[in-house]
Each structure stands twice: as C-alpha cells, then as structure tokens.
Amino acid sequence: MVSIKDVAKAAGVSVTTVSRVMNNRGYIGKETRKKVENAMRELDYQPNQIARALLKNQSFVIGIIVPDLSHPLFSELINWIEAYASEKDYKLLVCNSLQNAEKETNYISMLRKNRVDGIIMCSHNLDVEEYRNVAMPIVSFDRILSSTIPYVASDNYRGGEVATNHLIEKGCNKLLHISGPLDYELLPNRRSDAFQLTCMKSGIDCKIIQGAHVKATFEDNWNFIDREIASHLTDYDGIFCSNDFMAYTLYVYASKKGIKVPEQLKIIGYDYHSFTRMLRNPSLTTIKQPLDRIGKRLSSLLINQIEDNDLDRNNTVFDVELIQGDTT
Amino acid sequence: MVSIKDVAKAAGVSVTTVSRVMNNRGYIGKETRKKVENAMRELDYQPNQIARALLKNQSFVIGIIVPDLSHPLFSELINWIEAYASEKDYKLLVCNSLQNAEKETNYISMLRKNRVDGIIMCSHNLDVEEYRNVAMPIVSFDRILSSTIPYVASDNYRGGEVATNHLIEKGCNKLLHISGPLDYELLPNRRSDAFQLTCMKSGIDCKIIQGAHVKATFEDNWNFIDREIASHLTDYDGIFCSNDFMAYTLYVYASKKGIKVPEQLKIIGYDYHSFTRMLRNPSLTTIKQPLDRIGKRLSSLLINQIEDNDLDRNNTVFDVELIQGDTT
DNA sequence: TGTATTTATGAAAACGTTTGACATAATATG
DNA sequence: CATATTATGTCAAACGTTTTCATAAATACA
Numbered sequence: 001m002v003s004i005k006d007v008a009k010a011a012g013v014s015v016t017t018v019s020r021v022m023n024n025r026g027y028i029g030k031e032t033r034k035k036v037e038n039a040m041r042e043l044d045y046q047p048n049q050i051a052r053a054l055l056k057n058q059s060f061v062i063g064i065i066v067p068d069l070s071h072p073l074f075s076e077l078i079n080w081i082e083a084y085a086s087e088k089d090y091k092l093l094v095c096n097s098l099q100n101a102e103k104e105t106n107y108i109s110m111l112r113k114n115r116v117d118g119i120i121m122c123s124h125n126l127d128v129e130e131y132r133n134v135a136m137p138i139v140s141f142d143r144i145l146s147s148t149i150p151y152v153a154s155d156n157y158r159g160g161e162v163a164t165n166h167l168i169e170k171g172c173n174k175l176l177h178i179s180g181p182l183d184y185e186l187l188p189n190r191r192s193d194a195f196q197l198t199c200m201k202s203g204i205d206c207k208i209i210q211g212a213h214v215k216a217t218f219e220d221n222w223n224f225i226d227r228e229i230a231s232h233l234t235d236y237d238g239i240f241c242s243n244d245f246m247a248y249t250l251y252v253y254a255s256k257k258g259i260k261v262p263e264q265l266k267i268i269g270y271d272y273h274s275f276t277r278m279l280r281n282p283s284l285t286t287i288k289q290p291l292d293r294i295g296k297r298l299s300s301l302l303i304n305q306i307e308d309n310d311l312d313r314n315n316t317v318f319d320v321e322l323i324q325g326d327t328t
Numbered sequence: 329m330v331s332i333k334d335v336a337k338a339a340g341v342s343v344t345t346v347s348r349v350m351n352n353r354g355y356i357g358k359e360t361r362k363k364v365e366n367a368m369r370e371l372d373y374q375p376n377q378i379a380r381a382l383l384k385n386q387s388f389v390i391g392i393i394v395p396d397l398s399h400p401l402f403s404e405l406i407n408w409i410e411a412y413a414s415e416k417d418y419k420l421l422v423c424n425s426l427q428n429a430e431k432e433t434n435y436i437s438m439l440r441k442n443r444v445d446g447i448i449m450c451s452h453n454l455d456v457e458e459y460r461n462v463a464m465p466i467v468s469f470d471r472i473l474s475s476t477i478p479y480v481a482s483d484n485y486r487g488g489e490v491a492t493n494h495l496i497e498k499g500c501n502k503l504l505h506i507s508g509p510l511d512y513e514l515l516p517n518r519r520s521d522a523f524q525l526t527c528m529k530s531g532i533d534c535k536i537i538q539g540a541h542v543k544a545t546f547e548d549n550w551n552f553i554d555r556e557i558a559s560h561l562t563d564y565d566g567i568f569c570s571n572d573f574m575a576y577t578l579y580v581y582a583s584k585k586g587i588k589v590p591e592q593l594k595i596i597g598y599d600y601h602s603f604t605r606m607l608r609n610p611s612l613t614t615i616k617q618p619l620d621r622i623g624k625r626l627s628s629l630l631i632n633q634i635e636d637n638d639l640d641r642n643n644t645v646f647d648v649e650l651i652q653g654d655t656t
Numbered sequence: 657t658g659t660a661t662t663t664a665t666g667a668a669a670a671c672g673t674t675t676g677a678c679a680t681a682a683t684a685t686g
Numbered sequence: 687c688a689t690a691t692t693a694t695g696t697c698a699a700a701c702g703t704t705t706t707c708a709t710a711a712a713t714a715c716a
Contacts, residue, residue: 001385001443003702014666019704026705027663049442050387051702054378055671057329061421069410070602075403082397082424091442093389094422096410114377114419115329133372218606245606252608274398274603278546278573280580281609331672342696347674354675355693379672383701 002043011039022047053115062302063111065095065104067123068215072273073243073291074122077141080295081120088303090117097123099215108134118302121145124184137305139298142187144315150305152297152316153187154289159320160194163240163268163287168202170266170328172238175199175206176229178250180242182210191242191270212242221249233257237265238328244269244276244286251282251327266328282326290318330371339367350375381443390630391439393423393432395451395542400601401571401619402450405469408623409448416631418445425451427543436462446630449473452512465633467626470515472643478633480625480644481515482617487648488522491568491596491615496530498594498656500566503527503534504557506578508570510538519570519598540570549577561585565593566656572597572604572614579610579655594656600649610654618646 008015013032020026021036039045053059062085066074082092093116095107104125111119118137131138131145140151167175179192192208199206211224225233233254241247247269251261259265261282269276272288297316304311336343341360348354349364367373381387390413394402410420421444423435432453439447446465459466459473468479495503507520520536527534539552553561561582569575575597579589587593589610597604600616625644632639 001702005702015703016666016668016705017664020665023704027665029664032664046437046440048382048702050378050382051671052704053671054376054382054673054701055703055705057671059378068407070400070404070407072398072400072403072602075400075406076398078403078422079396079398079424082422086424091421091423091438093419094406094410095419096407096414109374110419112374218608248606249608255609274400275606278576278603280546280577281583329672333672341694343673344675344697345695348695351674355695357694360694376672379701380674381701382671382703383673383675385701 001048002045003048004045006043007036007039007045010043011035057115059115059117060089061091061093061114061116062118062120062299062306063093063095063107063114063116064120065097065107065111065123067097067099067125069094069096071214072275073214073271076273076291077122077295077298080292081299084296084299085303088299090299090303097125099123099125101125105130112136117306120298120302124186137302139302139305141294141298144185144187150301150313150315151187152294152301153318154287154294154320155317156187156190157194159270159287159289160191160240161198162320162322163191163270164195164198165202166268166285166322166328167238167240167266168198168204170238170262172236172266173204174236174238175204176236176239177206177208178212178229178239178241178246179208179210180212180214188242191240195240207236212246214243216245218245218249218252221246222253225250225253230257233259233265239265239267241267241269244271244273244284247284247286247327248276248279251284262326262328268328272323276323284323285325285328286323288321288323290321293318329376330373331376332373334371335364335367335373338371339363385443387443387445388417389419389421389442389444390446390448390627390634391421391423391435391442391444392448393425393435393439393451395425395427395453397422397424399542400603401542401599401617404601404619405450405623405626408620409627412624412627413631416627418627418631425453427451427453429453433458440464445634448626448630452514465630467630467633469622469626472513472515478629478641478643479515480622480629481646482615482622482648483645484515484518485522487598487615487617488519488568489526490648490650491519491598492523492526493530494596494613494650494656495566495568495594496526496532498566498590500594501532502564502566503532504564504567505534505536506540506557506567506569506574507536507538508540508542516570519568523568535564540574542571544573546573546577546580549574550581553578553581558585561587561593567593567595569595569597572599572601572612575612575614575655576604576607579612590654590656596656600651604651612651613653613656614651616649616651618649621646 004015004018008018018036021033097104120139122141124143128145138149142153177195182189247267251267254261254265269284269286272286276284332343332346336346346364348356349361425432450469452471456473466477470481472479505523510517575595579595582589582593597612597614600614604612
C-alpha cells in the first residue's frame with residue numbers, strides 16, 4: 001500500500017510536509033501544497049488510520065454489544081446510533097452477545113484490546129461490577145450499571161402505567177401482564193412494577209407471568225401461551241405484553257381460539273419497532289419507545305464522554321407515547 | 329493504558345520475552361512464562377491490537393455496507409455474517425449507505441483508510457468500475473461486479489419462476505408483478521425476467537410495474553398501490569411482489585377494498601425474513617432466501633480471499649424454497 | 657542596514673507491537 | 687576438552703503516522 005513516504009518522495013518533500021498538508025497544520029507554501037496534493041491524487045493515497053490511531057491513542061471506533069442483531073428493536077437502534085456516530089466521524093463495531101454471558105465477556109475484552117474509544121452496552125448478562133472494571137467510556141441502554149455510567153431508556157415506569165391505565169379506561173377489570181424475565185435488575189422491569197401498582201391503585205385484579213423473551217420466535221411465544229396462559233385466558237379481559245412480538249402472537253392465538261379482540265380481550269404491547277410499524281392486520285395498540293432519539297442520545301452521550309467535553313452527560317429517560325391500534 | 333513494556337518491567341524480563349509468551353514463539357523457560365503470565369494478569373494487560381495491525385498489516389476487521397441497517401433482510405444477513413466472522417476472529421464494521429451513492433463512496437474510502445481486511449458489499453449505488461478500483465478483497469451480495477469479485481445470491485431466476493408457476497398452478501390467468509427498481513443490473517431483476525418468460529411460456533397475460541423499494545414504509549407502499557395499481561386491481565387474479573413488505577401491504581390493501589385473498593386474488597412475496605416469519609394473520613406465501621447460508625457464505629468467501637488459502641472462491645447461488653402461506 | 661518576526665521546511669522521536677539477528681549459558685556429543 | 691546443540695534472553699528495526707524542535711529563508715520594522 002502507498003504510504004506517506006511514497007507521497008513525500010513523489011512530491012519531492014519530507015513526510016512532515018505531507019502530513020502538514022493533510023492536516024492543515026503550520027505553514028505550507030502554495031506551490032508545495034499543490035505538489036503534495038497532486039502526488040496524493042496520483043498515487044491514490046489513503047492515509048493509514050491505524051497508524052494514526054496508534055499514535056493518537058484514539059481509534060474513532062465505538063463498539064456496541066446487543067443481545068440479538070436481527071431483532072428489529074436492536075437493528076433500528078443500531079441504525080440510529082450509526083447515523084449519529086457517522087456524522088461525528090465515528091465507526092461502529094457491532095457485537096452479538098446472543099444473550100450469552102461468556103460471549104459478552106469476550107466481546108468486552110476484544111473491544112478493549114482493539115482500543116475502541118467507547119462501548120454502548122445494550123446486552124446485559126453480567127453482574128454490574130464487570131462493567132465497572134472496563135475502564136473506558138461506556139453508556140448503557142435500559143440498565144443502571146453504576147453512578148458513573150450514564151444510561152438511556154424510555155420511561156419504562158410511565159410506559160407500564162400508561163399501558164395499564166389505557167386498558168382500565170377501556171373498561172378492563174381483570175388484567176394480566178406478560179413480562180420479560182425479571183431476574184436481572186433491568187429498567188424494563190419497571191413496566192411490571194407500574195402494572196402492579198397501577199392495578200392496585202385502581203383496585204383491579206391482576207396477575208403477572210414471566211415469559212416474554214427477546215429471542216423468542218412466533219412458535220416459542222405460541223407454545224408459551226399455550227402452556228402458561230391458555231387455560232385461564234378467558235379469565236382476563238385485558239393483557240399487557242412487555243413486547244410487541246408477544247402481543248402479536250397473543251392476538252393471533254386468541255383469534256384462533258375464537259376470542260374476539262378487542263371486544264372480549266384487549267391487548268397492548270410495548271416497543272413499536274419496525275415490525276409493529278409495518279403491521280396493519282390488525283395494527284397493534286402499543287407503547288412507543290423513541291428509538292431514534294434513544295439511539296442518537298446513546299451516541300452523543302458516549303461521544304461527549306470520549307471527547308471529554310463538558311456537555312450534557314446525564315442519564316436520559318425519554319417520554320413514551322401510546323399508539324392506538326386495533327387491539328384495544 | 330498498560331503496555332507490553334509495563335508487563336516486561338513488572339516481570340523483570342524484556343519485551344521480546346513477553347511477546348514470545350503471548351504468541352508462543354521460540355523457547356521460553358517454565359519459570360519465566362509463569363512470571364510473565366502473572367504480570368499480565370496483575371496489570372490486566374490487554375495487548376494493543378492496533379499496534380499489531382499496523383505491524384502485521386492485517387486488522388481482522390471486515391467492513392460491510394448495506395442500504396438499510398434497520399431492514400430485516402439486512403439485519404438478519406449481518407447477524408449471520410457476524411456469527412461466522414466472529415468464529416474466525418474477524419470483527420464487523422457496519423456502514424449504512426441509505427441508498428446514497430455519495431455516502432457509499434465515502435464509506436468505501438473510509439474502509440480503505442481504516443485498512444479493513446475486506447469488504448462485503450450489499451449496497452449497490454455505484455457503477456461497477458468503482459468497485460473494481462477498490463484493490464482489496466471484496467465479495468458482493470446480489471450483484472455481479474466483475475469476474476474477479478465473487479458474488480453470493482439466492483437463485484433469483486428460479487425464485488421468480490417458482491413464484492410465477494405457483495400462481496399459475498393455483499389457477500391464476502392474469503398476472504401482475506411488482507418489481508423493484510430495474511435500473512441497475514442487479515441479480516434480483518432476474519425475478520422479473522423469470523416472471524415474464526414463465527408467463528410467456530404458459531401463454532398468460534402479464535404486466536410488470538416497478539415500485540418495490542427497499543426503504544419503503546407501509547404508507548409508501550400503500551400510496552404506491554393506491555396510485556399505480558388500485559384502478560386495475562380487479563384486472564388481476566395473481567400478483568407476485570418482489571419483496572414481502574409490498575406483498576403484505578398489498579394484502580392489507582386488497583382486504584380493505586373487499587377483495588378476498590386468496591379467493592379472488594392470490595399474492596406471493598419474496599424474502600422470508602424475520603418480519604415474514606413472525607407474520608401469521610395471514611401468513612404470507614413467499615419465496616425464501618436462505619439468509620443464514622448466504623451470510624455465512626459471504627463471510628467465508630471473503631475470509632478465504634483475505635487469507636489467500638486456495639479453498640473455494642466461486643460465486644454461489646443458493647436454492648430458494650417456496651413457503652406456502654395463506655395468501656395463495 | 658540590522659534585527660526581529662513570520663513563513664516554510666526537514667530530522668527525528670514517539671505510539672505498541674513483532675521479529676530477525678545476536679549473545680550467553682547450560683547441556684549434550686564426540 | 688572442544689564443539690555442537692538447546693534453552694533463554696536482549697537489541698534494534700520496522701509498521702505509518704504526528705509532532706516537537708531546529709533551521710533557513712523571506713519579510714517587516716526601526
């Protein structure tokens with residue numbers, strides 16, 4: 001590959017001068033600049049960013065770890081993160097933890113070895129201390145890792161509250177909530193807290209069943225419903241699902257069993273990612289997380305940290321929005 | 329950050345020795361090895377891959393350019409590519425061209441500057457010569473770039489044929505095909521060729537309308553149908569859409585207009601990505617591209633090229649599969 | 657004219673690795 | 687005992703940049 005030396009030789013100047021032309025530093029003669037620029041063009045010179053990164057100790061790469069690359073929630077998030085990051089000249093190294101703790105550890109270590117400038121953690125399979133030891137700018141999506149690691153999330157509590165109240169307002173008396181796994185202390189668990197408290201406040205019968213997994217296929221969800229919910233499905237007149245896939249599967253299941261939605265059973269989901277936006281038969285009532293803002297915020301928060309400018313570095317919680325669909 | 333020098337100092341040996349321990353080269357005393365390993369552990373030493381990359385002229389990073397990161401076709405593809413690449417210790421730098429020629433050019437140049445080991449091109453907004461000048465291992469998805477750049481695709485012609493014949497077998501007489509943009513010479517255009525030829529062979533009336541865009545939302549598709557198709561929708565009894573989103577939108581449109589699917593109108597799509605796999609109301613009849621195999625193949629083809637081993641380097645075309653859904 | 661300032665350029669060190677060329681000690685071979 | 691082999695380790699160059707320092711020429715100022 002052609003290096004700065006080749007350019008220097010071709011232009012008849014020193015490498016210093018070439019570097020100065022590239023970076024617009026110091027004084028450069030008009031003639032010299034032209035000679036150098038011509039040489040660069042003729043040789044199709046591509047400055048080696050790796051060398052630069054080594055010297056400056058800054059790679060302009062940020063790593064992102066997600067639990068499932070093919071999940072619309074995360075692919076959309078990555079989409080927005082990339083959009084903002086690339087504006088600021090950062091590139092994205094994507095890692096797919098597959099919800100596997102060992103893989104996640106390995107990815108973190110890999111990112112450290114590769115001297116990325118920072119990490120966006122969207123996958124959470126480790127204990128919080130492990131993230132604290134990373135010693136590198138981090139931001140987190142949907143989980144509090146430590147007081148020094150900013151997080152971004154939608155207002156999960158409010159989302160759960162809005163969803164629950166919506167069902168109640170629509171006349172539901174007996175509510176079920178299908179939550180995600182509640183074992184780790186994740187912010188989406190607040191949806192379930194809100195569900196419970198809101199029901200209590202309104203004096204409404206309610207129940208929570210765990211079972212909405214990120215990586216679940218339609219069949220996984222279907223089987224879960226068949227196993228855990230089916231027998232007392234008619235006991236409920238409103239169900240709040242912690243994600244849209246589960247909500248959609250539940251709709252299909254109920255329909256197939258002859259239960260009319262929304263007349264007999266009302267269903268509300270959570271997320272409103274690309275899948276849900278495309279869905280029209282029926283369209284799903286759901287709670288929208290503003291993935292565009294979340295993604296941009298994750299990037300900007302991380303980049304602020306990296307560049308150590310004293311702009312905003314606070315945890316950010318975005319408003320959610322009720323999307324009225326056909327299922328309530 | 330702690331460097332090899334710090335480890336050497338802590339272990340009381342030279343940097344060469346530390347390097348030897350890490351890479352298992354040359355002779356190392358048992359005691360020495362232990363001392364070095366302890367020092368590495370104690371200092372939490374992370375060998376700088378950037379320095380390594382500079383020296384070895386190999387970054388173990390591959391770049392991938394897609395037209396839309398949030399599109400399930402590409403996020404699934406990336407998912408599989410990452411799976412295989414990470415097995416082989418390669419990392420993925422993702423780029424989102426947004427179907428914009430200038431952005432695509434910039435990304436290619438960026439990837440060159442960053443000395444990625446190779447590029448997987450899934451976005452095609454430039455003339456073929458531009459790719460030939462890249463001077464770096466490349467593989468391409470769904471487009472022939474040159475005789476030296478291997479491509480991977482599903483058997484688009486066969487897919488179009490299977491789809492068309494399926495409609496005919498189901499009794500359709502007047503067929504419409506909604507194709508993607510046919511301007512660039514892309515392999516998916518073969519679906520349209522196949523449609524036309526198959527109809528001719530069977531002596532069936534047919535028409536092709538361009539309009540299935542990758543980045544289209546439900547509304548975009550809806551408006552397109554409303555504008556271009558609606559008035560003569562009842563003229564057709566079978567429609568082959570070049571992607572599943574268009575097929576789904578069309579289904580919803582037809583239903584809303586009181587046209588019974590599949591009784592009065594049969595609809596078949598193309599892709600069978602995560603959106604379609606989740607869809608059950610109705611499930612879509614479609615042609616499946618094996619994204620898992622395509623993704624793995626793209627990676628392995630590129631890595632073979634990078635590592636210059638004389639394993640298989642041929643263009644690869646994967647069989648498609650008819651997925652029988654409720655819309656035909 | 658003399659001197660300070662501005663402009664233009666180059667040499668060399670540094671970033672963190674790997675590696676080929678050596679150096680030395682210990683052990684084996686003849 | 688001389689020599690070859692094996693084991694262990696050190697030195698320094700190299701990868702492609704940026705940047706500090708030094709120097710030289712040109713210009714400005716008195």
